[in-house]
Amino acid sequence: MKKSAFTLIELLIVIALLGALAVGLLAALDPFEQLKKGTDTGVRNTVSEVHGAIIRYYAVAGNKMPWDPSTSIGPIDLSTGYSTVGLHNIVNAGELKSDFSTLAGDRLRKIIVIGSQESATVCFRPESKSFRSDPNTKYNASGIEVGTGANTCGPTNSNSFSCYWCVQ
Numbered sequence: 001m002k003k004s005a006f007t008l009i010e011l012l013i014v015i016a017l018l019g020a021l022a023v024g025l026l027a028a029l030d031p032f033e034q035l036k037k038g039t040d041t042g043v044r045n046t047v048s049e050v051h052g053a054i055i056r057y058y059a060v061a062g063n064k065m066p067w068d069p070s071t072s073i074g075p076i077d078l079s080t081g082y083s084t085v086g087l088h089n090i091v092n093a094g095e096l097k098s099d100f101s102t103l104a105g106d107r108l109r110k111i112i113v114i115g116s117q118e119s120a121t122v123c124f125r126p127e128s129k130s131f132r133s134d135p136n137t138k139y140n141a142s143g144i145e146v147g148t149g150a151n152t153c154g155p156t157n158s159n160s161f162s163c164y165w166c167v168q
Contacts, residue, residue, distance in 0.1 A: 057089065067115060074142065078113060081113070121167070
């Protein structure tokens with residue numbers, strides 16, 4: 001009686017094909033891009049939350065921004081300019097949670113705020129390809145919409161993306 005079985009060569013070929021398919025699937029999913037996209041989503045949500053809190057504070061405080069009434073600000077990094085932007089005023093007014101800076105954590109380092117006594121712009125520089133191609137990613141570090149030609153979005157000398165995603 002003859003037994004039928006797979007030969008070692010056949011098994012190796014199947015394993016090699018499955019390995020090639022797995023590598024192709026990993027390349028298509030790009031896990032690092034997915035991580036960047038997840039980080040950008042979290043930062044974007046924090047940007048929207050900060051901007052909304054500033055606007056609510058402005059409405060409740062009698063058309064006054066939370067920062068020094070005699071100045072315009074920006075761009076201010078939220079991790080170092082928490083007081084300059086007046087986020088402590090916003091927290092005290094109840095527009096942000098008291099532990100906002102703890103909850104936001106490392107995301108504050110990626111957010112900048114630009115403001116006058118009539119307006120506020122809150123921005124971040126995206127890392128993922130999908131956020132870089134988002135229609136809101138069209139501002140420079142001062143919150144000004146870039147145009148065409150030399151003022152377009154794209155890589156800088158350090159290979160980082162030069163435009164910001166902003167809420168105004």
